Amino acid sequence: xxxxDPVRQGLARGWRVIDASTLAHDVEQxxxxxxxxxxxxxxxxxxxxxxxxxxxxxxxxxxxRSSSDFHMREREAYPELYQESAARKTGDKAINILQGRCxxxxxxxxxxxxxxxxxxxLARWRSHHGVRGFDEASLAPxxxxxxxxxxxxxxxxxxxxxxxxxxxxxxxxxxxHAPISRNVRGCWNxxxxxxxxxxxxxxxxxxxxIPAALDRGATLFTRLRALRFVAxxxxxxxxxxAALAANGVDxxxxxxRVRAxxxxxxxxxxxxxxxxxxxxLPDPHALVGKRTFLHPTVVSAAxxxxxxxxxxxxxxxxYSDQWLDVAPDGPVGYKLExxxxxPILAAITLLDFGAAHAARMAELPRWHVLIAxxxxxxxxxSQGGVVRLRDDGAPLLDYPLDDYLWDGVRRAMTSMAELQxxxxxxxxxxxxxxxxxxxxxxxxxxxxxxxxxxxxRTPVVSAHVMGGAPFGSDSATSVVGEDxxxxxxxxxxxxxxxLFPTSIGANPQLSIFAIVARLADGLARALRRAV
Amino acid sequence: MPSHDPSRRRFLAVGGxxxxxxxxxxxxxxxxxxxxxxxLSSGADASRIVRALVPSLLAGALPDVAASPTEAAAxxxxxxxxxxxxxxxxxxxxxxxxxxxxxxxxxxxxxxxLAGFAADWDAVPRADIDTMLAAWRDSRLELKRAxxxxxxxxxxxAWYGNARAWPRIGYPGPPVVG
Numbered sequence: 001x002x003x004x005d006p007v008r009q010g011l012a013r014g015w016r017v018i019d020a021s022t023l024a025h026d027v028e029q030x031x032x033x034x035x036x037x038x039x040x041x042x043x044x045x046x047x048x049x050x051x052x053x054x055x056x057x058x059x060x061x062x063x064x065r066s067s068s069d070f071h072m073r074e075r076e077a078y079p080e081l082y083q084e085s086a087a088r089k090t091g092d093k094a095i096n097i098l099q100g101r102c103x104x105x106x107x108x109x110x111x112x113x114x115x116x117x118x119x120x121x122l123a124r125w126r127s128h129h130g131v132r133g134f135d136e137a138s139l140a141p142x143x144x145x146x147x148x149x150x151x152x153x154x155x156x157x158x159x160x161x162x163x164x165x166x167x168x169x170x171x172x173x174x175x176x177h178a179p180i181s182r183n184v185r186g187c188w189n190x191x192x193x194x195x196x197x198x199x200x201x202x203x204x205x206x207x208x209x210i211p212a213a214l215d216r217g218a219t220l221f222t223r224l225r226a227l228r229f230v231a232x233x234x235x236x237x238x239x240x241x242a243a244l245a246a247n248g249v250d251x252x253x254x255x256x257r258v259r260a261x262x263x264x265x266x267x268x269x270x271x272x273x274x275x276x277x278x279x280x281l282p283d284p285h286a287l288v289g290k291r292t293f294l295h296p297t298v299v300s301a302a303x304x305x306x307x308x309x310x311x312x313x314x315x316x317x318x319y320s321d322q323w324l325d326v327a328p329d330g331p332v333g334y335k336l337e338x339x340x341x342x343p344i345l346a347a348i349t350l351l352d353f354g355a356a357h358a359a360r361m362a363e364l365p366r367w368h369v370l371i372a373x374x375x376x377x378x379x380x381x382s383q384g385g386v387v388r389l390r391d392d393g394a395p396l397l398d399y400p401l402d403d404y405l406w407d408g409v410r411r412a413m414t415s416m417a418e419l420q421x422x423x424x425x426x427x428x429x430x431x432x433x434x435x436x437x438x439x440x441x442x443x444x445x446x447x448x449x450x451x452x453x454x455x456x457r458t459p460v461v462s463a464h465v466m467g468g469a470p471f472g473s474d475s476a477t478s479v480v481g482e483d484x485x486x487x488x489x490x491x492x493x494x495x496x497x498x499l500f501p502t503s504i505g506a507n508p509q510l511s512i513f514a515i516v517a518r519l520a521d522g523l524a525r526a527l528r529r530a531v
Numbered sequence: 532m533p534s535h536d537p538s539r540r541r542f543l544a545v546g547g548x549x550x551x552x553x554x555x556x557x558x559x560x561x562x563x564x565x566x567x568x569x570x571l572s573s574g575a576d577a578s579r580i581v582r583a584l585v586p587s588l589l590a591g592a593l594p595d596v597a598a599s600p601t602e603a604a605a606x607x608x609x610x611x612x613x614x615x616x617x618x619x620x621x622x623x624x625x626x627x628x629x630x631x632x633x634x635x636x637x638x639x640x641x642x643x644x645l646a647g648f649a650a651d652w653d654a655v656p657r658a659d660i661d662t663m664l665a666a667w668r669d670s671r672l673e674l675k676r677a678x679x680x681x682x683x684x685x686x687x688x689a690w691y692g693n694a695r696a697w698p699r700i701g702y703p704g705p706p707v708v709g
Contacts, residue, residue, distance in 0.1 A: 003709045072705030075692030079620040343691035348684040358591030365701040456676045
């Protein structure tokens with residue numbers, strides 16, 4: 001039986017969706033609220049604002065793709081659904097960044113891990129970043145609301161072998177671990193969340209909030225790039241957008257101008273700061289794009305005696321915060337998870353070539369892979385990266401990998417190797433340089449201690465971009481207020497991961513859902529009062 | 532603001548070095564180094580260079596030429612095709628950088644500086660390409676490591692995205708749904 005595709009059904013019943021790459025003329029559009037971006041932030045805001053009876057226009061740079069298009073093939077999914085074909089990189093090319101670029105944004109391609117914002121993170125925002133009113137108790141109803149909306153629940157199915165190995169090893173070493181909650185309903189346990197869910201089990205923005213907003217009459221533009229806000233005194237008058245060409249990467253000659261009562265920037269924590277920079281809005285303390293965080297992530301691969309099939313089954317169903325729950329001012333903490341492993345990403349992450357590379361790839365079914373996500377932005381030494389603009393206005397993130405982070409990388413590689421040997425690994429390959437394997441924990445530990453860790457010698461990846469337009473009460477240290485409203489521009493709001501003054505220390509989607517739900521609810525009330 | 536862009540600056544620095552070395556190269560070099568990225572990325576240089584790199588980068592992974600020559604030739608053709616298609620899907624700034632890299636590698640004097648051989652790609656022995664790749668992979672120069680990463684990802688990504696690659700690595704391919 002064919003799987004019902006709620007997006008194609010919605011299009012058939014008359015959703016207002018305009019693929020800007022098919023335009024042959026300029027367009028003028030008016031609405032109550034224009035939202036740039038359709039990911040965790042924009043999608044959440046769209047539903048709440050549309051349900052409040054406001055007219056909403058959504059602007060998405062990527063295409064509209066849905067379950068009928070999701071064939072679980074990396075070579076289709078990366079160019080179609082990810083920023084820069086999943087090869088977006090920091091300025092020195094040392095960190096590869098996975099970010100969504102499609103309707104639903106990151107939620108269409110993420111691995112469904114859902115964590116409430118850790119209490120330690122909220123405490124840090126309160127004590128060090130002037131964020132008031134975002135404690136666990138006041139956020140609890142917003143988490144509960146979005147968890148109910150998106151089916152967030154602990155994964156009670158047996159973990160796949162890759163995650164089971166993490167749980168088994170953690171038990172053996174008395175390391176803390178727990179199941180990860182996931183935003184799924186009726187999940188088939190296939191393991192292809194990162195390539196677009198083919199069964200619509202993942203409760204991404206693509207199949208939940210965005211359809212709800214479109215059913216309420218919202219308008220969605222796809223393949224449309226938000227270029228700049230045009231301000232008149234302390235208000236945005238117009239948002240100027242460029243239609244993309246049919247290839248989805250070059251620009252077509254057509255402009256879309258959107259006039260709205262309020263504008264929401266929700267393009268993700270690289271593109272939102274870049275949009276603010278291109279708009280040359282007041283930024284008296286030069287904060288926009290600064291303190292951009294990535295959860296820099298390193299990888300450890302192990303060869304197990306048995307088949308693991310790390311490409312099959314729900315990814316990331318077990319985690320360990322054994323090394324995350326550390327003093328925030330001390331050495332960097334890290335979270336451990338067990339990711340999905342598919343051929344292209346696996347092959348390009350192993351930096352060797354030829355026969356050695358081929359031999360390693362031939363072991364793929366027996367790979368057990370762990371990743372460590374470093375919690376950046378807590379200690380004073382961790383200032384994150386800076387978003388700036390290329391000559392052509394495209395964003396560029398410079399993110400220095402410094403000794404503070406390399407120290408964390410070394411400790412994380414050691415922890416992962418120890419766990420993998422405890423899980424029964426025959427060989428562990430801490431992913432660095434040519435990727436030599438080690439046959440005992442002692443050998444791996446000694447080698448890791450001597451690794452010449454360096455940009456592009458040690459592959460570092462990120463799937464979580466945060467910060468760059470932080471919220472807070474003090475306009476000297478934040479770009480927007482606790483209601484998401486820009487300190488200098490009365491009708492401009494930021495509602496995405498850019499808001500975060502530090503990294504989250506956990507997969508960020510649920511933090512974005514809950515915090516944006518609260519901010520969008522506030523904006524809806526303010527706009528209705530003003531009618 | 533190219534001076535604020537370290538990655539681009541490095542490419543341009545090598546471009547400048549090559550241009551200086553090769554002033555005698557004249558119009559051809561200049562046109563290659565400044566040409567439109569779309570022309571360059573689909574150009575003959577990129578195709579020939581990628582084709583020359585395939586047997587080294589994917590040794591042991593591609594079908595064996597002696598055992599199954601037809602399959603091996605088809606696989607190589609597909610890797611080249613898919614790698615070039617992947618380039619065309621990149622944003623303009625990334626296409627521009629790759630075009631600069633291929634322009635440098637396509638021009639004999641700058642190829643000598645970067646790759647260590649001046650012979651044209653169709654004529655270079657595989658052993659020389661292996662040596663060049665290993666040197667780039669382990670280089671102290673960030674430019675060479677960046678070039679290695681770019682070519683490695685293009686070629687190796689193209690192969691492992693291809694269903695022909697999967698039986699050898701025990702990957703069953705995506706499950707059937709619906």
